Amino acid sequence: MFNEIIRNIxxxxxxxxxxxxMGYDGIAIxxxxxxxxxxxxxxxxxxxxxxxxxxRKTAEILEAGAVEEVCIKSQxxxxxxxxxxxxxxxxxxxxxxxxxxxxxxxxMREAPRIRxxxxx
Amino acid sequence: MFNEIIRNIxxxxxxxxxxxxMGYDGIAIxxxxxxxxxxxxxxxxxxxxxxxxxxRKTAEILEAGAVEEVCIKSQxxxxxxxxxxxxxxxxxxxxxxxxxxxxxxxxMREAPRIRxxxxx
Numbered sequence: 501m502f503n504e505i506i507r508n509i510x511x512x513x514x515x516x517x518x519x520x521x522m523g524y525d526g527i528a529i530x531x532x533x534x535x536x537x538x539x540x541x542x543x544x545x546x547x548x549x550x551x552x553x554x555x556r557k558t559a560e561i562l563e564a565g566a567v568e569e570v571c572i573k574s575q576x577x578x579x580x581x582x583x584x585x586x587x588x589x590x591x592x593x594x595x596x597x598x599x600x601x602x603x604x605x606x607x608m609r610e611a612p613r614i615r616x617x618x619x620x
Numbered sequence: 621m622f623n624e625i626i627r628n629i630x631x632x633x634x635x636x637x638x639x640x641x642m643g644y645d646g647i648a649i650x651x652x653x654x655x656x657x658x659x660x661x662x663x664x665x666x667x668x669x670x671x672x673x674x675x676r677k678t679a680e681i682l683e684a685g686a687v688e689e690v691c692i693k694s695q696x697x698x699x700x701x702x703x704x705x706x707x708x709x710x711x712x713x714x715x716x717x718x719x720x721x722x723x724x725x726x727x728m729r730e731a732p733r734i735r736x737x738x739x740x
Contacts (some may be wrong), residue, residue: 540681544678544681544682547674547677547678547681547682548678550674550678551671551674551678554667554670554671554674555671555692557667558667558668558670558671558692559692559694559697561660561664561667562664562667562694562696562697562713563696564694564695564696564697565694565695565696565697566694566695567692567694568693568694568695569691569692569693570690570691570692570693571690572675572678572679572687572689572690573687573688573689573690574679574682574684574685574686574687574688575684575685575686575688576682576683576684576685577679577682577684577685593682
């Protein structure tokens with residue numbers, strides 16, 4: 501179920517490299533990555549969790565309310581991270597020339613479905 | 621000079637709460653914050669630097685190239701962070717209903733000017 505949703509997000513997002521549904525503790529529930537040379541994508545996913553933890557800490561200090569979305573643009577990749585549950589997030593990695601807006605939209609569209617499935 | 625640029629960014633961005641030009645070591649060169657109750661904004665700025673360090677580490681693992689922009693949307697605030705130099709970044713905080721696109725645009729517009737001034 502989760503594997504299918506995650507894989508569909510990567511396939512639908514033009515330029516999608518991979519996506520992961522993960523807990524803030526760094527443990528993945530589901531993930532799908534296209535074969536990619538030059539990076540240990542499992543390790544990258546754990547790093548995402550570290551980033552989100554750092555951001556949540558800052559949001560707490562700022563009394564900013566729950567973190568909804570984080571976008572990271574680098575020279576080669578764009579990453580969209582969306583909170584789908586108090587304990588879980590989805591991170592989608594796109595090629596830099598992928599459709600970033602579509603990626604954001606897909607995570608927004610699928611978030612309620614993932615949340616619902618997590619609460620079953 | 622830097623103070624003026626930073627203050628202008630906050631003033632021009634509709635809904636701007638504050639901005640800071642800071643090194644990745646957490647030391648601010650210039651900052652401007654509107655009076656804001658309920659958060660130690662200086663501490664928040666140092667937290668931004670921690671986030672960016674974490675993100676740069678991930679980008680390195682992902683061999684993703686230099687990090688250009690990070691956006692964080694929470695329930696109360698939107699934060700745009702833009703790298704302006706290998707050692708420095710600007711972080712702009714907006715109210716959640718502020719003009720996020722304008723904020724991004726302002727950082728993009730001012731980045732080359734700030735970089736030039738840093739290299740003098």
